[in-house]
Amino acid sequence: MKRNLIAVLIFSFHQVVFSNQLDFVGVGEKNKSYNLEFSLEKTALIVAQSSNSPYSITLEFKETYLKENFDLKLWQNYPIKNIESSTSENNSIIEIFFHKPVTWQKPQQIKTEDGIKVLLSLDHEKEIKKMTREAIVMIDAGHGGRDPGAIAKSHNVIEKDITLLIANELFRTLEDTDGYKPVLVREDDSFIYLDQRYQKARQNSGDIFVSIHADAFSLPSVKGAAVYIWSDEASSNSAKSLSSKKVSSVRVDEFDFDEDLARSKYPEIYEKKKGKSLQLGKKILDQLKRDPYTHLHKKRVEYADFRVLKSLDVPSVLIESGFISNSEDAERLKGKPGRRMIARSLFLGINNYFKENLEDDFFIYDAEGYLTYTVQRGDVLSEIAIRFGVPVMDIINTNLIRDEAIFPGQRIKIKI
Ligand SMILES: [Zn+2]
Structure with missing residues (x-):
């Protein structure tokens, strides 16, 4: 009797593990770019990386099975040579080989009525020397819609x-700086469930996830910014009370990836993520310390059970930019200069994080270590200097700018 029960359990576990079928759909072409399309039954953990010897991209779809194995020669889709599939344990591996290096984007997983559409974008217009991709920064504006957050x-x-x-x-700032692709989790005043927020990081293959908040407290004297990373056991009482407020609104649907289950399945991946989250948190905190407008509420990176930070593998931090219940903080965050300082600390912290985690295919820095910023309509030099935390004269001297004259579309080098 007992043996039967175990057999049933194993069988049903198998069903769960192997219920995600992967299939290659085809190649879409648009101008000088391709979209390789795959289909899945539900969102998967996809490990994507490129190589320069030979020029290739490898996608490892964890816990999926291939509808059928294939080895396709793509004569008509230069510079793609061929696409091969293979299987390793419970994972499906897709390798795409190229005649020359291409710009690629980590795959997007898009929910449709039938499941998940996986898109891998490839751009082959530019003549480049190596495989290249942008670092994807997920920006999560806390609350929204019917959830106002603190008032x-x-x-x-x-x-x-x-x-x-x-x-x-x-x-x-990220959008106009080479090498970065920022993605807003919410773009307007709409309501998004907490679970959907980190699911979006997975669907967009985020390299990091930054959640932005502002706090309120019963004591109006409490003020300052703080940086949090995820932990089961919150490190301080204030963190605990913050967490309990935020553990509402749970919604995971059948197409979603189960981050909770994945953490126990892939402890090494999760450990790595925890370390990287701390590193990112420290870099942001270091910048906040230098911000002349902002006081710190906590001098160290704090741990809290914030649901939005619980991704298996995407380094995630949450920043409380201040206490709106404190008059000084409220005024600071109501004004553009104060908010811009928070955004700058985040940007510089993120940038310093990537400086230490530069992947081979990133192109955040040029050969001489400069960032490249594209001037936008309405930009003035003094504001660009504030945005990057550098003296105006540095930008003028580096870029040989005369009479502070800049024009939209101009690409300027910035050393930070
Ligand atoms: Zn909040």
């Missing part, structure tokens, strides 16, 4: 408004 009536501030403004400011 400070006396200061006329709502958290969800502040977080979106800071998120947009950070997005802007």
Whole structure:
């Protein structure tokens, strides 16, 4: 009797593990770019990396099975040579080989009515010397829609408004700097479940995830910014009370990836993520310490059970940019200069993190170690200097700018 039960259990476990079928759909072409399309039954853990010898991209779809094995020669899709599939334990491996290096983007997983559409974008227009891709930064503006977050009536501030403004400011800097691809988890005043937030990081293959918040407390004297990373056991009482507020609104659907289960299945991946999250948190905190507008509420990176940070493999941090229940913090976050300082600390912290975690195919820095920023309409040099935390004269001298004249589309080098 008992033996039967075990057999049933093993069988059903197998069903769960092997229920995700992977299939190659085809190649879409648009201008000088291709989209390789695959299908899955549900969101998967995909490990994607490129190589320069030979020029190739490897996608490892964890716990999936191939509908059928294939080895396709793609004569008509230069510079793609061929696509091969193989299987290793419970994982399906797809290798794409090229005649020359291409710009690629880590795969997107898009929910459809039938399951998941996986898109791998390849751009082959530019003549480049090695495989190249952008670092994907997920920016999560806390709360939104029917969830206002903290409310400070006396200061006329709502958290969800502040977080979106800071998120947009950070997005802007990353968007206009070479090598980065920022993705906003919410772009407007809409409600998003906590679980959907980290699911979005997985669907967009985020390299890191940054959640932006602002706090409120019963004591109006409490003020300052703090940086948190995820932990089962929160490290401080304040972190605990913060977490309990945020562990509401859970929604995971059948197409989602189970991060909780994955953490116990892949402890090495999770350990690595925890270390990287701490590293990212420290880099951001280091910048906040230098911010002349912002006081720190906590001088170390704190641990909290914030649900949005619980991705298996995407380094994730949450920043409380201040207490809107404190008049000084409320004024700071209501003003553009104060918010811009938070966004700048985030940007510089993120940039310093990637400096220490440069993957072979990133192109954040040029050969001489400069960042490249593309001037936007309405930009003035002094604001660009503030954005990157450098003296205006540095930008003028490096780029031989006369009379502070810059024009939209101009690409300027910045050393930070
Ligand atoms: Zn919040």
